[in-house]
Amino acid sequence: MxxxxxxxxxxxxxxxxxxxxxxxxxxxxxxxxxxxxxxxxxxxxxxxxxxSKDALVASYLAERDRRWRSLVRQEVESSPDPVEAVTAPFGALRTWSRTSTRGCAFINALAELPDPSLPAYRVVTEQKRWLLELFTDLATAAGCAGPDTLAVRLLVLHEGALAMQPLPFDALTQSTELARELVRAGLGTREPGPDARRRLAR
Amino acid sequence: MxxxxxxxxxxxxxxxxxxxxxxxxxxxxxxxxxxxxxxxxxxxxxxxxxxSKDALVASYLAERDRRWRSLVRQEVESSPDPVEAVTAPFGALRTWSRTSTRGCAFINALAELPDPSLPAYRVVTEQKRWLLELFTDLATAAGCAGPDTLAVRLLVLHEGALAMQPLPFDALTQSTELARELVRAGLGTREPGPDARRRLAR
DNA sequence: CGAGAAGTACACTGATCGGTGAACCATGCC
DNA sequence: GGCATGGTTCACCGATCAGTGTACTTCTCG
Missing domain, CATH: 1.10.10.60 (Homeodomain-like)
Incomplete structure (x- = not known):
């Protein structure tokens, strides 16, 4: 099908x-x-x-989103344990950066398409929301304290590293390291939830 | 003069x-x-x-950079103590966001102007480098451990919050809070340097 | 008075923009 | 055979693009 x-x-x-x-x-x-x-x-x-060109732009973003999610899923599923899985998107970002050196295609698109009524706008917000929810699920599954707050922080770190990609600073390394520290710091204070790595469908 | x-x-x-x-x-x-x-x-x-239009674009970015630095300086200088001063740029960002809701003008410009030979490119890299060095100076002055590492992390948090600005998530609050925690965690392990707030000239 | 700088008015260039219309061709499926 | 689907060829549209040339005005300062 x-x-x-x-x-x-x-x-x-x-x-x-x-x-x-x-x-x-x-x-x-x-x-x-x-x-x-x-x-x-x-x-x-x-x-x-x-x-139309607008529709082509939306298709371009949707297709790129599809590939990105696929890579993240793969990285999450190949993580050795639920704790490592929380920061798996940062590993995916490392891989992604080898071929994408001009920042986040979605943020870049928003810079050029300010009109929220454009179909592309929805694709972008959906993409970030998906990642935020993924972080939340993974943090919950790993047993981190305050998974909602942690997820926002991880997302900020993720987007920050991505945004600075075109500049000559190595932000990804520190961003990843800090993300790991945050996850480690939030462990042990809460009961681990069900393994969110099984809930990656769609 | x-x-x-x-x-x-x-x-x-x-x-x-x-x-x-x-x-x-x-x-x-x-x-x-x-x-x-x-x-x-x-x-x-x-x-x-x-x-030319290219020159006008460069002037636009330079002028915006000038205003942004002015606001940050003002925020840093009005901080009650050197520790608060380290995260002062996040306060400036809060103010800045009231009138700028379309993300970072410099990152946005890079999205449209991929050619590093363009005069605008230099303006953008200089802008980020300035902020990175400011964070380093402020962290040193506050006596934070590992000021270079801390500065990169603060910059990532700053850029992440800025990048997510056009999206319907409140990233700035968590970004600022985490930044404060990082600064607090790095205190007391090192001798405070000279007050960097006095070295904002230029 | 005279010179120079700042600005206006307006016409004009060649190139490129997103998008369309119409006729034609190949493939494969009923 | 018939016919829809996917694709090509090519000419064409009005609008907009960045940028220029020329002549006129207005103001200030020496």
Whole structure:
């Protein structure tokens, strides 16, 4: 029942080109003509598949979100224990940074698309909310005290490291280290909940 | 010897309009014609004053940086003691957020201007470096252990809260609270240095 | 008086923007 | 055969883009 039918082969190539160009140069700076040329496709096909540039932008962000969540899930599930799992997204971020060196694609998109009515805006807020809830679940499962507060703090550390990525400072190392310390400091004061790593569905 | 002569009255109005539009809508999304119209000035005057859009963008960022540093200095100097002063930039951020709700103008600019050769890029890196060094100085002055490490962590918290600003999460409160805890935890293990609040010149 | 600086008015450039219309072609499925 | 689907080719649209040239005005300062 896996519906790979929603996107055609040409659609995939368009999305790949759009992702590289939008992330690398900014959304407004990239024209649809360039995306069509890079993906070896006519502009007509691009519009037949996506309808508008706004819609293509939303698809680009949704696709990137999908890949990011997939990586995080993988990292969480391969964690040796529930405590390590809490900071697994920071490990994912390390991996992610090897190919993405221009900061957070979603924050960057918000910088260019201020209108909350745009479909892309919802994708961005959903992405951050997902990560916040994941942190909450993982912290609860590990038995951390104050999982809600801890989750917000971990999210801030995560976003901070991501935001500073384009600058010549190594923020990720300290961010990860501090995150681990926070998790360790919150242990033992509460009963561990059920292993949240099993609740990663969707 | 204060040289306010570098910018004419028309130049000021152009900068004000540019700041509002660039920050609010994104740099690439705003044309020079619109800026000229909003500032009640001819496009010719704009180009006579700034030479190019790239140069205007750099001026916009530099001016915003100047105002931001001024606010931070003010907040630091009005801190009751050196320990409070370390987290003073978080107080400044609280004030700043009342009028700036679209995240960090500098990070946002980087999202649109990937080319490090652009004059704006240097403005952004300098801005973050300044804040990092300020944190280091303040932490040293307050007698915190490991001031360099602490400064990086405070910077990450600061940037994280700023990056999440456009989203519907209250990150600043937790970010500030955690920053205070970090500073408190690092106290007493080291001799306080000279009061860094006196070394804010420039 | 005269010079220079700041600003206005306005026309104009070539390029690029997002988006459309219409005709045509290939594949595969009923 | 018939017909829908996915794709191509290509010409075209009005709007906007950053940036320039030229001539005129207005003000200040020496």
């Amino acid at each position: 896996h519906e790979t039918r929603t996107v055609t082969p040409a659609g995939r190539r368009i999305l790949e080109a759009a992702e590289e160009l939008f992330y690398g140069r900014g959304i407004a700076a990239v024209g649809v003509d360039l995306i069509a040329e890079r993906s070896g496709v006519t502009k007509r096909t691009l519009y037949n598949q996506f309808g | 204060h040289e306010t002569r570098t910018v004419t009255p028309a130049g000021r109005r152009i900068l004000e309009a540019a700041e509002e539009l660039f920050y609010g809508r994104g740099i690439a999304a705003v044309g020079v014609d619109l800026i000229a119209e909003r500032s009640g000035v001819t496009k010719r005057t704009l180009y006579n004053q700034f030479g």
